[in-house]
Amino acid sequence: MKCTTVTCTAPAATAPPAGTGSTDGRLSLRPLLVLCFLVTAVPLLILAATAPSSAADEPRPGNETPQAAVGAQAARLAEYLRTSPVHVTDQLPRRVPRSLADDFARLAGRTGVPTYVLVLPGEITRGQDLLDQVHRRLGRDGLYVLIDEYEVTGARAYGVRAPAEAALRVVRNELPFDAGPLRGFERFVEVAAMEPAEAGRLADAAAEAYGEDGPEGLYIGPTDRRDQSFLTGIAVAGVPVVILTLVPYIRRRRRGPPPAGAKPVLWFTPGVPWWRRLLLPAVALLTGAAIAGAAALVFDETRSSAAPTPTPRDMSARVERVVAGLAEDPVYQDPESPRLLDAPRLARLHDRIDRFARSQGGGPVFVTLVPHMPEDETAGDEERFAAAVHARLGEDGVYITADPASGYLNAFNHGLRLNSYDLLLKLPEPVEYGSDAAREAGDHLLGERLDALMTHLDKAPRTDEPTDGVTPPPAPGPAQEHLLPPLFATDFWPGLIMGAVAAVVLVLVICALWALAARTGPRLGRRPGPGSPRAAPRAPSLSWLRRTARTELRAAQAALRTLPATGRDPADPEPQCRKARTYVEAAMSLTDGGDPARLNAPALTPARLLAVTVLARAARAALRGDSGTYCCAVNPLHGPAAGRHRVQPHRGGHGKRVLPLCEPCSEAAYLDPGGLHKRFLTLPGEQRRRRIRYEEASNALLAPLAKDYDSLARKVRGAAAARTGRAAATG
Template identity: 55%
Template sequence: MRAVTTNSTWTAGTWARDMGRARVLGLLLALCSLAALFATATPAGAVDTTTQSSYLADRLRENPVYVSDQLPREVPLSTAPDFARLAKKTGVPTYLLVLPMLSSSDGRQLLGAVHDRLGRDGLYVLIEGTDVAQATAWGVRVPAEAAATVALYELPYDAGPLRSFECFVEVIAQGGPKAAARAEAARERFRDGGEPAEMYIGPSDRNNQSFLTGSLLTGVPLLIVLTAGYVRRRRRRSGARRRVPRWVVPGAAVLTAAAIALTAPVVFDQTTSSAARPPTPADLSARVERVAAGLKQDPVYADPESPRVLDTRQRERLHERISDFRRSDGGGPVFVLLVPQTPESEAAGDAELFAAAVHAKVGRDGVYVVADPDDGTIDVVNHGLRLDSGRLSFGLPDSLTFGDSKADEADDHLLGERLDALMTHLDKAPRTDRPQSVYTPPAAPSAAHENDLPPLFATDFWPGLFVGAFAALLLSGVVAGLTWGVGSLLRWRSPAPEPTDRLSRTAPTEPSASYLRRTAHAELTALTREFGSRDEHGPAWDHLDAAMLLLDGDLDRARQSGTDPATLVAVIVLARAGRAALSGGTTDRCCGVNPLHGPAVGRHHVRVSAEGAARRLLPVCEACRTTAIAHPSGIPDRLLKLPAPSPGDGSLPYYDATDGPLTAVPHGIARLVDKVRETAGVH
């Protein structure tokens, strides 16, 4: 009896202890489950790279070189064997990923995740777009970082991905010390401004080459003919005999034209504007076929090469909304394509064109929604449903198609919420009487020849022919003018310049008051001395009389500091005109730009202000006429500016600074004499 009782007591205690352990174990399992749930959950607004890295790891398990099908215009799938051939030269297991450049992915983190899932050591290289973006070595000793640095700094940006990877492999093969030294040298050159020159030219550069070729092809031979003809005429006039046959000049011109035409294609030998190879039809259709195959299995297709932007809950919610819309009145299938749209894709980044290609491959009508996981844009295209296609394509709110500031800040661009809002918009969209489709979008640029440069003898080559001929005529005229000018100088007997030329070169533009006083007194004194005791009433007398009237008959007043600068200039002009008249010359007008320049040689419309285009017809000296013809904007700097009446007022042109007799200078010396006499009250 005791034994039984004892056994019963032990059994109950053991059961209680086991139950307690079970509860503890259950609690631990629950905590572990919660921890796992929180560890795998994706925070709101973040992207999940687990699917992306798993997919890429599976592709590398099949082939150590993976080239995305989303870059056929830049990196066609058909270039994968070339990348594989280069990868074998590293000497270590190499795993290469060639992917589009996505702003939402981190290259180093992606390579680490792919390595963890693949579970193989080696050199992992990521090419994003056209450059080696990241390289990391696990379990092997290679200068991965130095090789990536060299590929970045030694090559121009347009070298292309294949050439960039080739340079990367070349540095890897050199070993650690040489690779490090080469990387440091590349950094130094780049830091000192030694950026490598571009490897390819663009269409505008080719147009410039064509223009230059055309200009040289007509300009140089024609210049030879014109120059030789001018020289021959000069020699004939001098009586010299012809020393060369007539056929030499035309023959030289023809040979020159032929040499230019044959040399230009050798010098300008570029035929393409990019390193990209022309894609094959299979390259251009690979991504469309992949997406279409995925849509036949699931109406929501998320690009496995891109980070996942929809979590499980959002994806299930989107499936429910799509099913409800398909069963609604006037509704139908909805296909969501979470695929990036890049300029290097088969559709050249055109979402509508991509949707049309996928629709043709899927073969089912419906609403095709292209949501870009990289930039967050959403495009909606209706193919065959009773919905207003125009409103769907162009009438959606910007918050749906482009997102708002919150969407811009979120890594996933809040595509889950915006796609849910889009389904609400489709549910409320008005139905039409008959099925509609969007207009057929224009075809994407031809990928086969989009990088081909135009022929050299095309485009701007033809305008270059005319410009070259015109330039030859102009240059031959310049040569003839220079030859005539040099001959005139050699025939010039007197090497000394004329007084008027000397005046135009030495006369100041902004003379000081003391200069005007000294010059006026000296000129008037010389006129008085040269006039002497002559008893004549000619022009010289009129000039002397007018000058003395300005000084109230007192010659010494010209040296007094209180004399008005405008008066002193008028005295100088009159005194010089009087001296010229005494020497037998005639001075009807002086330079209207600067009366101190001396006699005028003609009249010309000149600019009188640096601001605006105001012009005046003024008499000009030889130097001012040359300036007015060759450099019109230089005339305002040559205008005579009188000293300021008081400190701080600044200098002004003589015709703006006075209303006295000096204003008559542009109208001639005789008018100046009359003006002086009118002002003095003498008739």
């Protein structure tokens, strides 16, 4: 634009009013100036609005840009690889000790191409961008691999034929997450040595087989081991307690209740040999030992990770490196991490350190810019690291730890006249942890925050005597860090207590349910099978007698009808068949027309119903070939007798008799001779509330049971013939 100078003269007489043009048609000076200002200012404002986008890349005074910081890091790593193609950091001794460098180098030689390996903390790496910059500064073609404390994180081939991407996919999809970096690199080398097409197919197959979740882990943690110990304790204590309590209960439920006056016993019966008493406890003890042995074989894990145990040299390598750097310069920047302080900022920090050393109550200040992670020698504790550096350096002062990965700052006093607690607890939060702007910045604004920390040190209160900070506890030992606790420790002992309690509760619940089922079983329609040992109540009801007699008689008749199918001739039966037929005919003579369906007739007394039941069971026993001829005289529902014994059938101890008894009744007579009368079977009498012993009912119809089944059958048939004769005479 061409500008023309305009000269304006005002009339001598009067001036125009403010804000109006001249009256002679010429332009006034003020509007022209406003117009020139707008023409020149508007473009400048537009340029100023777009200026931040281009100025954002300009470095802040005193701080490195992220690109420059990573570039310095890549240059230093390239120098390491120029010396040796495998560089293992000394900052991960608990996961990847530096002593594994020879193993990584041995595996790298199997790829068939020049291979450069960087093992670095994952917090300070930048993936493929870092590999690109390292390759550019090293200037050598080959296979570049980046590994962190857990796995292979990056790989790229420069100028060589190697399926780096496919090998990386195989490692990520095929190996468990806790396989460890060395095992992951071994699998990576195996695939990288293949042809690209074969490696690609293997990578696709691994991705399809395992999906996104991948295979299960190889190791368990301390929490899993405690769970295993707890379950083992429950099983070791619970199962033997169940055996010792539930087995005797089931045995006694099957035998019936103990006799009156007998002392209850848990797992043995008085009067039996000692070795039989110890049989059940021995079984329970052996079962617990077997469970413990099986658990030791199944839960055989001993380590919680694949990390090897580091050597003492591995654990002290980084501290020695930092101490060597601090001996030359009070500010040490980790060469493996991005360089976040440039020369101007370092010069200012050195100046602040010198001024503090000359101030009253001041002293040396040592600044370490190294990352702190759970995998390092101090388990990520900055206070332990500062104490270790102070002990190795042997010089009192303020030790400042700055983490280039997280951006955290801490200051620890060792031997200066400063209030250590004030320095530790009153450090401003924006200085210690960083503001929001610092967390978003790539360099965490460490330059500005270190300057603010030095200002805080200048203002920190002084003490009369030199002080030290709190001595931190020692770091966990690396030898035991990845070892699992023993199986029979930690929660195993609480598991024993819980197992015993749970076993007792389980047994009580089973006993309660068993007793409830025994009482409500008949009401719910459950019927014991014919001849079942459970079908022997001591005081059966009339309905139970009718139901059982009908069931037993039908079963005996059905057994007789199967005789031709078994090859026996009814015309010339064998002695067992003849005896069974006699018993069934005698039982049928007690019914109305021999029909089991008519056993509900009111004329059938409880004694006759019991006789039908006993004879029907005896008939079925004869068909099975049982040679028993005697019935238990205490309770005929118990079945055949095991022998004859001299007992006291009545109260008072008078009138002893020789009676056939089953095994439970024989045992009861031995344990409590005076209480045997309480076990005798009773039947409903004429009055509902009164019960009488079975041998006294219906004119002692069942009294012959004290002898044998044949005597009962003869008496029943004789009574039936007498009834028939009386009926004929009456007719």
